Amino acid sequence: MKIGYVRVSRSEQTHALQVAALESAGCGRIFSDTISGARAIRPGFSALLDHLRPGDEVVVWKMDRLARSLVGVISMINQIAEKEASIVSLTEPGINTTGPHGKLILHVLGAVAEYELGLIRERTRAGLEQARLRNAKLGRPRKISAGQSDMIVKSITNGQLTQAEAARRFEVSPMTIQRLMARSTNAST
Missing domain, CATH: 3.40.50.1390 (Resolvase, N-terminal catalytic domain)
Structure with a gap:
């Protein structure tokens, strides 16, 4: 058929x-x-x-x-x-x-497709290695700067902001704020 x-x-x-x-x-x-x-x-x-x-x-x-x-x-x-x-x-x-x-x-x-994939992987690895040698930052850029992170942690710890309020104010997801708080807790212990 x-x-x-x-x-x-x-x-x-x-x-x-x-x-x-x-x-x-x-x-x-x-x-x-x-x-x-x-x-x-x-x-x-x-x-x-x-x-x-x-x-x-x-x-x-x-x-x-x-x-x-x-x-x-x-x-x-x-x-x-x-x-x-x-x-x-x-x-x-x-x-x-x-x-x-x-x-x-x-x-x-x-x-040919398998060969093409191999070439792409090879070029990607080479590009990442070159970036590491130049000390380039890899990955997605952070939405919150280090200064903003400190301000958010202090504001939430002092009770001036809730995590939800901080997320809205800095236009990030609540999960971003939760991870930020978890990192600050781990850093202080």
């Missing part, structure tokens, strides 16, 4: 072009998502996987409708393959896992 999958990123976009192409290709059922390609959890794709039976053929308009990155596409293709189903792209004729040529292309793409 041919089963279609369509995805658009935003609600102001439409599935119409993709749906028309999949219906013309003979898809009996079409699953859809309106969600960013970077999102891992997709209700429509999950429903498609639940519906798949061995021998089914998943049809997409373009492979980028599956995911934004090559790694994401390969991951989703593997999920489809685990269900013993194949995948066909209507606009990319070389991608058709029902035959040996399409499987070969996907394996090559998978190897």
Whole structure:
């Protein structure tokens, strides 16, 4: 059975072009998502996987409708393959896992994706190491300065402010204030 999958990123976009192409290709059922390609959890794709039976053929308009990155596409293709189903792209004729040529292309793409991930990790590690050597501060910047932290701790300890009031006044979450208070308690013991 041919089963279609369509995805658009935003609600102001439409599935119409993709749906028309999949219906013309003979898809009996079409699953859809309106969600960013970077999102891992997709209700429509999950429903498609639940519906798949061995021998089914998943049809997409373009492979980028599956995911934004090559790694994401390969991951989703593997999920489809685990269900013993194949995948066909209507606009990319070389991608058709029902035959040996399409499987070969996907394996090559998978190897390229793995290589790309390795390069990204390598560059990230090198960049972090260089930043450490320069004594650069890594991570997210603090929302509260050291001076503000001292003032908040004193105000809460003296009873001038509650933790909730401090959070509102300094425009941070209550959890930020709780962590600040915990750090000051640990530092004084």
